[in-house]
Amino acid sequence: MLLDQYSLLVAIGFSGAALSVTLLLSWITARSDRFLLTWSAAMALLVVGVILFGLLDHDYDPAVQCASFVFLILGFVLVYAGGRQFRVSRVFWGRIAMLGIIMVLPTLVAFAPGLSGLATIVADVAIAILLVMSGAQSWAGRAEAPLPMAINAVLYLATAASFLLCCVPLIAEGQLVLTTRPSNWAEDLNSIMAIIGITGIGAISLALNQTRIARRHQYASMTDPLTGLLNRRALFDRLGNRDVQPGTAIIVLDLDHFKAVNDRHGHACGDLVLEHFATLLRDHIAASDLAARIGGEEFCIVMPHTSARLASRLAESIRRGLNAQPIRTPDCDIAATVSIGVALCAGTPERFEALLERADRACYGAKNEGRNRVQTSSLLVVAA
Missing domain, CATH: 1.20.1070 (Rhopdopsin 7-helix transmembrane proteins)
Structure with a gap:
């Protein structure tokens, strides 16, 4: 050798x-x-x-x-x-x-x-x-x-x-x-x-x-470090500047009076509310759905291959789930509610940003109507 x-x-x-x-x-x-x-x-x-x-x-x-x-x-x-x-x-x-x-x-x-x-x-x-x-x-x-x-x-x-x-x-x-x-x-x-x-x-x-x-x-x-959901950047990297296909629904969810929760109970308790709500979303969505935190207390769900009825039913189920019982924190139990807007792409492909904006407007409509409710986009109602 x-x-x-x-x-x-x-x-x-x-x-x-x-x-x-x-x-x-x-x-x-x-x-x-x-x-x-x-x-x-x-x-x-x-x-x-x-x-x-x-x-x-x-x-x-x-x-x-x-x-x-x-x-x-x-x-x-x-x-x-x-x-x-x-x-x-x-x-x-x-x-x-x-x-x-x-x-x-x-x-x-x-x-x-x-x-x-x-x-x-x-x-x-x-x-x-x-x-x-x-x-x-x-x-x-x-x-x-x-x-x-x-x-x-x-x-x-x-x-x-x-x-x-x-x-x-x-x-x-x-x-x-x-x-x-x-x-x-x-x-x-x-x-x-x-x-x-x-x-x-x-x-x-x-x-x-x-x-x-x-x-x-x-x-x-x-990923949003607090909730473990996708963050806004990830959501827009995946779907931004693209057309979503008919049968895609976007659900925008905004926790009601969340600033008051932080002011009254502290940001630590507010974080617990956000974590609880993120878990609630994960428990309700399907494997093919996307859930993201797109703002401080604002969340978004993207549902492909769905219908107006199924999207509204999911939104209502999440609303009831959050409303059903207070969220336990070390200091007290916090009663939280959420306002939800739903928009569906129907008929022809639609830009993701446009569909998100329709869902966002429906969410603000739910807040203006008294909060703790689900409102659908007017185009969705016609399409449904």
Whole structure:
């Protein structure tokens, strides 16, 4: 081979150390992504394990090899933990600690009576199992990014296979006790695969995380932070300067006397009212509908493929739902009502802004008629 095993181990150590630092710096800039810190710690443990394994090149010491495998196994336990955090955001660290004990203990038991060859086989199998578990996490999360996550899963499995291959020469030669560091074709192949696996999985995972961050920023820019509904910008980005098709209804909803709620009970209570109303909207609309907060206490629903009767029925259901019971706040119960305007595009396509303006005028008509009611656009009544 062009490179001896020691050179390959050095390459693994440098790539692992570089990835550990990169992950740590990425975590510092995005503290909510805790899997980055977990993977950084995992890489640090793997680097220590590789350094200890490399020291066996000069003087073989079973205790050093045992320590090397302990660091490697614990590092791959954290690789699995980070993969699970990446997929589902949280892990139960008590279970991760138990997994570490279960994976390390057989290796320690095999090293205790001096069976360093058998212990090496056991350690390689334990690492392979952990890599398969990590690959399963990537495969389970492939809905987020099918191709990159599938490639990650393949890299995990290929690296796991290379660790299992390291067992073949030891078993074939019956080496239950070692006097030198394992050095054969399988170990060389395993070192190469480890370099490919570490760099490949690390690069793909960091790219996926950057994609996640970009999506979060986009979501934040298009979402009202208080209610979780679309904001005005998002609504107009989707529909502004466009024609809406016949059968599309727009419902404008304006909470009555909301300024008085803020003045009398404080903005914190006002925010609770807004959050409650946003939840009410989400509970009533269909998956194909859009709900947005377009002003301080003004909301909008866009209903495609509907009718005048269904749009008015939805508006009335929301009005009654809000009117049915007071909203609980820490200080008191607040009775809130809403005025609603409904407009329907019928006959020919209509500009979104024009339809929204008709719904808005109907909403103000509801307020002028005494509030806490639903009013339809005059064109909607004709079309209905």
